[in-house]
Amino acid sequence: MRWKSASGRERRAAPxxxxxxxxxxxxxxGVWRGTCVDVSTLGMRVRVxxxxxxxxxxxxxxxxDAAGGVIWSxxxxxxxxxSAEYGIRFVDLSERELxxxxxxxxL
Numbered sequence: 001m002r003w004k005s006a007s008g009r010e011r012r013a014a015p016x017x018x019x020x021x022x023x024x025x026x027x028x029x030g031v032w033r034g035t036c037v038d039v040s041t042l043g044m045r046v047r048v049x050x051x052x053x054x055x056x057x058x059x060x061x062x063x064x065d066a067a068g069g070v071i072w073s074x075x076x077x078x079x080x081x082x083s084a085e086y087g088i089r090f091v092d093l094s095e096r097e098l099x100x101x102x103x104x105x106x107l
Contacts, residue, residue: 014040017105022063023048025075025088027055034084036062041101043089045081052077052086060088064104071097071104 021036023046034048039062046060054077062071073094078087093101 014042016040016045019064019105024061025052026059026061027057029053029055037085039101039105041090041093041098041105043075043078043087045085045087047085049084051083052080058088060090062101069100071101073097 016038017040018038019036021039023034023036023044025032025034025046025048032048032050032052034046037045037047039045044060044062058075058077060073060075062073063069064071074091075088076091078089080086
């Protein structure tokens with residue numbers, strides 16, 4: 001799903017791709033497991049097993065597949081899309097991880 005303004009113009013800075021990759025979000029308070037719903041090079045929408053309480057420091061590990069390995073990044077919680085879905089933004093995604101993610105999205 002892409003967000004559009006009232007005039008119908010695209011508001012996303014990067015295109016999103018539907019994927020069903022496993023994810024884990026880790027904080028000092030615990031671990032949330034779930035699935036990536038859609039992803040871009042800037043962030044993703046995730047569905048998790050329990051409500052996320054926003055924390056200052058959060059990390060996500062994204063397991064695309066056995067060949068792609070795990071992508072690891074600090075993230076910030078952007079918004080709650082529903083009781084089980086959240087929008088998160090990658091923070092300081094390394095060049096190496098960005099390149100890996102871009103390659104995986106091109107598949």
